[in-house]
Amino acid sequence: AQSVTQPDIHITVSEGASLELRCNYSYGATPYLFWYVQSPGQGLQLLLKYFSGDTLVQGIKGFEAEFKRSQSSFNLRKPSVHWSDAAEYFCAVGAASNFGNEKLTFGTGTRLTIIP
Amino acid sequence: GAVVSQHPSRVICKSGTSVKIECRSLDFQATTMFWYRQFPKQSLMLMATSNEGSKATYEQGVEKDKFLINHASLTLSTLTVTSAHPEDSSFYICSASKGVYGYTFGSGTRLTVV
Numbered sequence: 001a002q003s004v005t006q007p008d009i010h011i012t013v014s015e016g017a018s019l020e021l022r023c024n025y026s027y028g029a030t031p032y033l034f035w036y037v038q039s040p041g042q043g044l045q046l047l048l049k050y051f052s053g054d055t056l057v058q059g060i061k062g063f064e065a066e067f068k069r070s071q072s073s074f075n076l077r078k079p080s081v082h083w084s085d086a087a088e089y090f091c092a093v094g095a096a097s098n099f100g101n102e103k104l105t106f107g108t109g110t111r112l113t114i115i116p
Numbered sequence: 117g118a119v120v121s122q123h124p125s126r127v128i129c130k131s132g133t134s135v136k137i138e139c140r141s142l143d144f145q146a147t148t149m150f151w152y153r154q155f156p157k158q159s160l161m162l163m164a165t166s167n168e169g170s171k172a173t174y175e176q177g178v179e180k181d182k183f184l185i186n187h188a189s190l191t192l193s194t195l196t197v198t199s200a201h202p203e204d205s206s207f208y209i210c211s212a213s214k215g216v217y218g219y220t221f222g223s224g225t226r227l228t229v230v
Contacts (some may be wrong), residue, residue, distance in 0.1 A: 036221075043122065043209055043223040044160075090159065094219075101148050101167075104211075104219060108159045 002027040004091050006107035013081050014115050021076040021110050023091030033074040034092040034104065035065055044090065050074060061085070086114045118144050120212045122222025129200055129229055137195045137225045139210030145190035146212035150219075151183075154207040166193055200229040 003026045013019050025031060032051050036044040048059025055067040065076045074091060088111050092104040119142040129135050139149060148167050152160040164180075166172035166187035174180045182204075184196040193212075197204050210222040 034219075041207075041224065041226065043120075044211075044221040046218070046220075049218065101213070103150060103162045103165060106159045111157075 002031070002093050002095075002105045004093050004105055004107035006089075006091055006110050008110045009108070010111045010113065012113040012115060015083050016080050019076075019078045019081045019085070019112070021089050021091075021112070023074045023076065023107060024072050025074065025091070025093045026072065027093050029095065032094045033065075033067060034094065035059065035063070035074075035076045036090045036092060037061075038088045038090065038109075040087075047076070047089075081112075081114055083114045083116075086112055088112070118212075118214075118218075118220040120146075120210065120220045120222045122210050122225055124225060125223060126226045127228070129227070131201055131229055132199055134196055134198045135200055135227060137197075137208055137210075137227075139193045139195070139212065139222050141191045141212040141214075141220070144212075144214050146193075146214055147190070148213045149187055149193040150211040150213070151185060151193075151195050152209045152211065154209060154224075156207075160209060163195075197227065200227070202229045205229045 005024045034049045035047040038044050047063045048057050050057050050067045088109045090109045091107040094104045095102045121140045123138045151163045154160050163178045164172040164174045166185050168187050168190045172185040187193040205228050209224045211219045213219045
């Protein structure tokens with residue numbers, strides 16, 4: 001069964017500092033990987049996704065993530081955070097086969113707090 | 117881009133009544149829709165997967181008679197919480213997909229049962 005681990009429940013970063021959110025996955029087949037962001041009381045917005053090809057993927061709002069198959073990781077990064085980046089971040093894995101018809105499995109989320 | 121509208125965004129109901137939540141894909145036809153439940157400060161828990169015109173597939177532990185899901189068209193799925201009780205209070209989120217175009221999430225519904 002697939003699983004996603006986000007080791008950091010809560011991270012606090014100063015505005016303007018760099019950010020890395022960790023994500024490790026366990027999946028028996030070829031995975032599709034996603035990062036979503038959720039503001040309080042809102043749904044999920046897709047930041048970026050990895051299907052295949054270049055292992056460094058660029059997303060919206062200046063985020064990027066790197067897929068490392070050998071480490072089963074898909075860490076999210078941003079070189080300089082803004083106060084508006086404060087939110088909950090979820091990593092998710094889905095099946096490459098039958099994509100769109102099967103569920104995504106989510107990590108437990110990382111809450112990001114930005115301090116001035 | 118793909119847009120999913122979820123309505124209502126907030127609802128308060130009395131214990132014992134039923135509540136219906138709608139999820140619409142506005143600019144695409146969704147072959148599959150997913151319903152999630154999210155407890156405070158926790159991740160999303162998949163409740164069920166539905167395909168247009170067929171019965172929903174419920175995750176283990178989810179009461180199908182309590183959480184009725186209807187996917188009558190390619191653009192609309194509904195979740196009805198029947199005989200709601202305070203323990204059903206939660207944040208419910210739908211997601212719609214169309215094959216390789218990926219998953220689009222609604223903005224969620226905050227249900228409070230009093």
